[in-house]
Amino acid sequence: xxxxxxxxxxxxxxxxxxxxxxxxxxxxxxxxxxxxxxxxxxxxxxxxxxxxxxxxxxxxxxxxxxxxxxxxxxxxxxxxxxxxxxxxxxxxxxxxxxxxxxxxxxxxxxxxxxxxxxxxxxxxxxxxxxxxxxxx
Amino acid sequence: xxxxxxxxxxxxxxxxxxxxxxxxxxxxxxxxxxxxxxxxxxxxxxxxxxxxxxxxxxxxxxxxxxxxxxxxxxxxxxxxxxxxxxxxxxxxxxxxxxxxxxxxxxxxxxxxxxxxxxxxxxxxxxxxxxxxxxxxxxxx
Numbered sequence: 001x002x003x004x005x006x007x008x009x010x011x012x013x014x015x016x017x018x019x020x021x022x023x024x025x026x027x028x029x030x031x032x033x034x035x036x037x038x039x040x041x042x043x044x045x046x047x048x049x050x051x052x053x054x055x056x057x058x059x060x061x062x063x064x065x066x067x068x069x070x071x072x073x074x075x076x077x078x079x080x081x082x083x084x085x086x087x088x089x090x091x092x093x094x095x096x097x098x099x100x101x102x103x104x105x106x107x108x109x110x111x112x113x114x115x116x117x118x119x120x121x122x123x124x125x126x127x128x129x130x131x132x133x134x135x136x
Numbered sequence: 137x138x139x140x141x142x143x144x145x146x147x148x149x150x151x152x153x154x155x156x157x158x159x160x161x162x163x164x165x166x167x168x169x170x171x172x173x174x175x176x177x178x179x180x181x182x183x184x185x186x187x188x189x190x191x192x193x194x195x196x197x198x199x200x201x202x203x204x205x206x207x208x209x210x211x212x213x214x215x216x217x218x219x220x221x222x223x224x225x226x227x228x229x230x231x232x233x234x235x236x237x238x239x240x241x242x243x244x245x246x247x248x249x250x251x252x253x254x255x256x257x258x259x260x261x262x263x264x265x266x267x268x269x270x271x272x273x274x275x276x
Contacts, residue, residue, distance in 0.1 A: 018154035109242035
């Protein structure tokens with residue numbers, strides 16, 4: 001004679017759904033932040049006539065240590081033009097915006113090669129600056 | 137005789153706290169994502185090799201150092217530079233003559249460079265960078 005086993009149903013408690021969602025969200029937030037350049041430390045220079053700018057395809061940053069980053073990843077100035085060409089691809093003129101975020105204490109020897117690389121890649125350069133409220 | 141009412145304390149259900157946190161995170165994420173950037177745009181044509189020196193010498197030349205701005209050999213302060221440059225560019229009608237070649241010393245600070253490039257743009261000039269490696273790029 002066979003003894004029938006009782007079937008046990010295991011269900012996830014509904015009240016834990018909020019916690020699961022919360023943890024998933026934290027996971028994706030950390031993942032997303034690892035891909036952007038918000039971890040790069042820099043301070044913008046000020047300009048009186050700084051306007052709102054359109055979205056960009058790439059963001060190049062020169063940080064407080066005068067290192068160059070492309071979308072948050074450190075790379076040398078020699079590699080920059082090639083990497084930018086890959087990102088910009090066949091995007092039409094006017095939609096090839098590249099943000100240039102230069103730390104305000106950077107010198108020409110730091111930012112001019114970067115500008116040259118952006119020009120070489122055919123990017124539309126946008127200097128990211130802070131509006132100078134004092135001179136207005 | 138007054139009857140004392142029993143005070144009823146209403147606590148939000150503890151199970152809702154994670155949902156509240158979830159909504160708060162969504163709120164701050166959206167706020168951070170829509171924060172607009174401000175700045176100035178410059179159009180950079182492709183980098184090109186330095187052209188004939190004689191052809192370049194017709195254009196206005198600006199040298200920037202941390203302490204001075206030199207326009208065609210004359211050291212100037214920024215307001216005076218703007219006036220002199222505007223006057224010089226007014227006389228030029230062809231776009232090719234409005235090219236302003238900028239050479240910066242390696243220790244030129246970024247804010248000064250931005251001020252000079254913005255002044256050239258406002259004066260109607262076409263900015264051209266002369267780099268140490270003898271490469272020339274034009275900035276409109």
